């Protein structure tokens with residue numbers, strides 16, 4: 306069998322406002338636009354990968370929170386209504402998604418072999434979290450590729466960011482090994498914002514962009530620091546500074562997705578492409594692509 310490969314990895318954040326502002330038919334509320342900088346960023350990401358062939362999208366979402374180990378969606382099809390518990394006024398999305406169960410199991414087995422606690426999620430009524438749905442929609446609005454969906458083990462909350470990083474480095478290696486063994490071509494997505502301190506009230510018109518800005522200068526500085534590391538191929542520094550970043554910027558990297566992503570990509574030393582940056586209710590969000598397809602030697 307031909308060897309599989311990871312063709313690209315992306316930071317693909319999931320605030321539901323992005324789907325709300327896009328007005329797709331699957332979402333019930335309607336908007337007058339908003340958060341264009343980020344939505345154009347997703348457009349650029351989709352354009353950038355439009356000529357790249359791949360079979361499956363692998364995503365880790367911080368909003369599928371599991372306290373005992375890492376779980377994987379384990380049935381071929383899920384269809385239901387996903388409602389954001391914080392923003393039900395913005396996000397009531399009718400989803401219909403297909404899972405690559407074979408690859409999910411392969412990653413699950415590899416992770417188990419590495420000593421991680423894992424479980425396949427086989428409840429047909431399971432409600433998919435809005436992080437997975439928003440990232441899934443913004444990355445691939447046609448929903449024409451199967452997905453592997455990985456939960457966020459809350460080891461940073463239960464133990465510490467350091468423990469979370471060790472576990473996510475292992476999970477990243479297991480994910481990578483399973484993809485290479487599967488013979489499939491995959492895109493891997495970490496569905497998380499950067500700085501995550503947000504406003505506690507919503508403006509009367511949620512998409513009123515005159516109200517949108519980063520919550521503080523300190524958050525801005527942390528976001529720019531992380532983006533600069535990404536743009537200059539300094540992934541190891543991101544890993545090294547992750548504990549401070551996650552704690553000081555209340556970053557959504559606490560869910561483990563960012564560390565897992567860099568590990569699946571083998572801690573890339575080449576520059577990532579920044580497709581967009583913007584704030585959503587004050588949180589910092591970057592859409593970033595690591596174009597593995599341009600660095601094939603990394604796959605050997």
Ligand SMILES: [Fe+2]
Nearest residue numbers: 319368436557
């Ligand atoms: Fe989130």
